[in-house]
Amino acid sequence: MNSLSLPFDMSELRSHLNPLLQALSTTPVFSSLKPSTAADGLAAFLFLLTSLGYITRGRIWDKPDPNYHVYFERPQIAEGFSDGKTTSTRDVCQRLDEGGYHCVIFWGSQSGTSERLAENLGRECGARFGVNALVADLSDYDAESVARIQNKYFAIFILSTYGEGDPSDNTTGLWDWIKRVGDDYIRLESLRYLAFGLGNSNYKYYNRVLDVVADVLDAAGATALMPRQRADDANGGTEEDYQAWKDDVFTLLTQMGFEEKAVTYEPTMRVDLAAVSPGPEANSVTSVHHQRSALNSAIVHLTIKHSRELFVSGDRNCVHLEVDLGNTDIVYKTGDHIGIWPVNPEEEVNRLLDILGLQGRRHHCLTVAPKSDSDKPKIPSPCTLETAFRNHLEVCAPVARKAVLEVAQFAPTPQARSKLLDIAQDRGRYERFTSSAHVTFARLLELASPGAAWTSIPLAFVIDNLLPLQPRYYSISSSSVTSPRRIAITALVVNKTITTERQSRTTIPGLTSNYLLSASNLHPAGNTPIPTYHRSAGSGDVQGQTVLAHVRKSKFKLPVTSSTQLILVSAGTGFAPFRAFLQERAKLHAIGRPIGKMLLFFGCRNQEDYIYHDELAKMQEQLGEKLEIVTAFSRMQGQRRVYVQDRVAEHAGKVLDMLEGGANMYICGKASMAREVDMRLGEAVQGAQGKTEADVKAWADGLKKRGKWKADVWG
Template sequence: MESFTFPIDVSELQSTLNPLLRTLQSSPIFDTIKPSSAADGIAAFLFLLSALGYVTRGRLWDKPDPNYKVWFERPQLADGASSSKTAATRNVAQRLEEGEYQVVIFWGSQSGTAERFAETLGRECHTRFGINALVADLSDYDAESIAEVQQKHFAIFLLSTYGEGDPSDNAAGLWDWIKRIKDQRTKVDNLRYLALGLGNSNYKYYNRVLDVVVEALDAAGATSLMPPQRADDAEGATEEDFQSWKDDMFALLRGMGYEQKTVAYQPTVSVEFGEKAEKEKDDSVHQVSVHHQQTSLNSAIFPLPVRSSRELFTAGDRNCIHMELDLGNSDLVYKTGDHIGVWPCNPDEEVERLLETLGLSARSKDTLTIAALDDSAKPKVPSGSTLEAALRHHLEICASVSRKTVFELAQFAPTAEAKAMLTEIGQDRTRYEQLTSSTHITLARLLQLASPLEPWTALPLSFVVETLLPLQPRYYSISSSSVISPRRIALTALVVNKEVTDENKSTIHGLTSNYLLSASKLPSNAKVATPTFQHTSSTGGEGGTVFAHVRKSKFKLPITSSTPLVLIAAGTGFAPFRAFLAERAKLHALGKPVGRMLLFFGCRSSDSDYIYREELEKLQETLGDKLRIVTAFSREGNNKRVYVQDRVVEESETVLEMLNAGANMYICGKASMAREVDGKMEEAVAKQKGMNESEVKNWTDGLKKRGKWKADVWG
């Protein structure tokens, strides 16, 4: 056991103890506690020692750490961002007056895209039109104060929709207010506004948040300065849709009398090279994002050793990984049905390609000093990182480049030919779409395409840091039960490799799925070479270390184990149901009552990608008639393609019978599949119950509000 000492000031000790001793000696209690035996002496000594410890706490020991608050500060604030961005008032109308703003740009964002668009738009309003714009997190202001915004100002709403047509977490206040002004018929006659919605048309409630907000504002008398528009991420068009909407907005501003200026590049962050790193820093320090914040929904990021991995596909050229991560002695906990957010790093090939294209390979180990130059800028890379660490761990260097970025890159082109090419693509949406549909254009590949021989030495590093998106986590449904495996998290990942139709027949490698494949040390089944990644090695495990955090989910089993379940999944959508069924089987084995379960599972073939088949067969044996499995195979021999939604139609009477008896229904997989299942179920309800469209919607909405119909879907 290690020894330790307290640095105590003797004079301070005396000044603290003397009053205590005088008080005790003058008190009648002192005579009472005089020891009459050895045992009494020990008791008296312990009493005095406890009193001494109580009185001196905070003075001589356990002193408050004056730097304690630093542990809770956002890293970007320590890097120079101003804390004054926090609103002094929650009344947005008052804030507009105090700051002499002409416009407020509200953002409601779940993944950060709407927030990024709002910050970009705010900067461009100022640099291009001289408009002072307040970029506002909706949660920083009382939504009721929007009604007080004067007519000389106007508001812009950038609103994302996710899940079952839900608003982002930070837009909850706006959502409640919108419902109230609709119910109470409140008037907002002075409000002038513009709106853009962010969503995915594969989802049933595509851009519902935008539609509800616009309908309520218009009904309340607000004036829409131009028709609301929708950005669609179904085909990855969000960036382009935002750019088109912004072009229309700038045309509106010109029509309102604002003069548009042509401005040269003005950095919002300063990026300077420091000294070469004396030694390689701990990779875990590099990996942690400055943008991730621990909240009630999200844990902190932890390095988790890979304890075991196995391949789930039995044939074909694809991989599907089952991976188990050890939580060890970390503070990380999870509950069955939660999500794990995996933080990947960029592959070696892309990091090296970008360094070479920028002409900075020799400076890859040099440290960077990064500081914000204005209040709206949030550094994406922690100051003190090496250039290589910034490109590997903090920036999305494998993502496609937007048309706006293509156009802006032209000013730094090393040759006249490169400048002409990028200018043409940046100004012509059709030309841009032709290029991106046939070629995977990352920043490095675009720079190489435009200038294959000359490096881009004139391209400011600040432009690269500002333009590239921050590296984001990818979420996977946890496929283990916290009841059975509380200190290990299992995840199920399909490794994605998509071929594009360019002359080189190149491949777009799924970043995180290939990162996980690399960490698993399993061989790739792909016909093409897969990327290589750097990993921190784990102790005693089979693979590397994966950086991850846990996100709470509402996709949970009912509290009562006797509640019947309808489970509908395709492919890796089965992941959370593996945990659900394992937990129910455990309870059944212990003699607890469990409800009837009907599982629909779809995949391509029973021979190649029927994941967890052996486990399901054992669960079937354990649960007996409590579990029924209905399969759908879309590429089984020469038979007609059958999808999981087709099986749901065939069994619709059974499903409705179970729902009417109080069952919970869960859908997990691609959004397009979930939308098909919803449609088929609504048709079955209308037919069986004789309901019209409105009655069917009320019936399904009622089940969803009561948590009896849940979906966990993606793209």
């Protein structure tokens, strides 16, 4: 049993309690009430506490909490966990004064991209212009202190938007303060700032966080040193958009009087690769980039207990896996996500070791130490070189054009250097090149100089230019009510086919989906080979195979009241969380609980792609009129293409009636589909109720604010 933590000092409690007990013991009416049982004793104790609270006027209960400051530390870090970074003050103005900084670069990040770009910008500002920049996690400082930044400094905001126009977790404090700036007429005339936003134009609220923050700053009198700019990840353009914005920032620094210096490569870390016997810790596969938090569980190995193919169609297939939580302390709730941490294929690990001339040193001990306290480690130290490339770095990720230009300085031949500079000379040329080539870091070096080993590249440069390996998230497709210790995953195996410059076709395998397919021991679709993955278990049977994963809490939850009606809109594997929703409602119905009507829209290509069709048929039989299913097939032979948003438009009257009656609507699938559904329902409201566009927006925003309209979408 966990020990009870009391919000007061026990010695102070005793100092008040003992006199009270003595007084009561000498009072006849209370002495006659001496407790004779444990239950009576507990009742007496509670009575005494209540009396004590009255007598002391709350002096004990209201005593300041010595740990009060903890509530304002990074919201993404759970109690008892730390990322090893601390700040001496929460006043950013004080920090700027004490540190002799020229500016502060605030970052708001959910997946780590804004954080990485902010850290890179800070390093480059220092190296190229001598600008001393404070790179700051927004949750490390009180947002109110931003208002006091003097105009001898300037602030840079790099802010991400995700979901339905939401700020990242660490931006919550700034977001709340921004709302108060307008309401309280706070003036910010001394603040000079720049702003850059990360988002995806497939989402309805593209870069909303950037625009809301910048609009409020401008209205409060702050000075924008240059127009705000946006990155658009809809077509993978974030890196290029950032580079273009950064060039404008550097031009501005020159105009502000900072002198640009010649820059040579300077590693951000000290790296040592030694031929010593590594200890057991050198094989650690748990990411140092992941932090256990209030939202994220720890990373653990989960055993696969069951797997099956949901469909195989041409070169596409979809798999269903079930992993066991076993005796871990991890729990999940219906609607949560599971983050799968893949490993890189052995083919790509070997390719990188070969091209760097390090194949013979794969088991050597790698020690890495960041040179700056502001830089986070990417890999555990020590670890083997093989472990770093297999488990901790994105060796299969595409290469940014900036990295191509930088790696050219280490080319083994003038011809290789010239080739790299040629393909990366401008954005258009590089985009054409990458559209017809599978460009990872190792493959890029192979293309530039076939057969040659790039032994002159510092290992620190390689690690600097490879991103930390990140988890891929899947909506959990099982209900915690019906399956509390087993999580179901529904994964479409992704393989992208491109046509090379020589008109041959090559396949780029999706990293995590193929990792899951390999773990499930199922067969790939068509003739597409599965990459080879290193596995901790050598069993040929799925039993015993494990995947590295953690659970992430989600706001995509069923209403508390089971009688609330549901509108569920999904396409493809977007149906995954709705399978869990329906399982839970079916269970409640089976035990006699009242459940609301459920209207499910499901879209896919054809009948072959209709995942969980048999399960849905059984549920419909069990639930009767409580479940209505509307399907949309976009590629049925001999039929016109119908998408899920078309079906929503056809049934808009029913949807609006249900919403008017208090139903909850959930949308899961691609962001473009969700945006189309929004638009079709808006058109229906305008047509049926004669509302203006502004009225429709207010209506939809009101539903979303009250939690009656939720979306779980991706790019």
